[in-house]
Amino acid sequence: MEKEQLINLITEKVVKQLSNVLENKLTSYTKRKIPLGISNHHVHISETDFKVLFGKEAKMTKLRDLSQPGQFVSEQMVTLVGPKGVIEKVRILGPFRKRTQVEISVSDCFKLGIQAPIRDSGDLAGSASITLVGTVGSITLPEGCIIAARHIHMSPEDANYFGVIDGERVNVRGIGNRGVVFLDVLVRVSPNYILEMHLDVDEANAAALKNGDLMEII
Known part of the structure; x- marks a missing residue:
């Protein structure tokens, strides 16, 4: 093999190896990214509270699936009522939960006139009180409204x-x-x-x- 051919062959192999290393790093870098999902105000609701708001015979109906398996946006909506204001057309997310949980933002707190704490989901003890209004009834939660951490x-x-x-x-x-x-x-x-x-x-x-x-x- 001539010297020039040998140099070309070595160069080709080195370039290929470097390309593979770079590709692996880029693939690893991409895998380490986490997609973002942004949550607007919404309600997770118990079946008992749902019946109060929408009637004893009412059933939660799916509008569309959420990204997390088994979770969905329902067609039903409620109005949130606080001491200073209301937020209408707030979606209920399914499926039913054991306890009703309302998730809002800091901006929503100003509009409603409440002070919801920043909490992990399910940590509702001592959280804010809020009223929910449905199509046939309303409920006032003594606690259960949070800003989701x-x-x-x-x-x-x-x-x-x-x-x-x-x-x-x-x-x-x-x-x-x-x-x-x-x-x-x-x-x-x-x-x-x-x-x-x-x-x-x-x-x-x-x-x-x-x-x-x-x-x-x-």
Whole structure:
């Protein structure tokens, strides 16, 4: 083999190896991104409370599926009533839960005139009171209204990949024109979850983020 051919062959192999390394790094970098889902105000409801609001014979009807398996947006909506204002046409999310939970944003608190605490889902003790109005009735919850804390849904496989466990809190970087780091993001792990980080509308708007943007654990 001539010297020039040998040099060309070596060069070709080196370039190919470097390309493979770069491709692997880019693939790994992409896999480590977490898609963002932005949550507007909504209600998770118990079947008992649903019957009070919409009637004993009423059934929750699906409008569309949500990203998390088994969860959906229902056709039913309620009006939220606080001491200073109301928010109409607030969607109910299914399926039924054991206890009714209303999730709003800081901006919603100003409109309603309440002080909802920032809480993990299900942590309702001592949370804000709020009234829900349906088509045939209304209920006033003595507690149950929160601002949902930022969190990430993961499958066990995702958790193993990222090296985290259920209940752990991590820091996450939002990539965009307003790069920002979200601290103390709760990790929630279940075989029923797919990978997605959830922020409320206020948090996402402040960072100029939108649905589907990619986030990175740091």
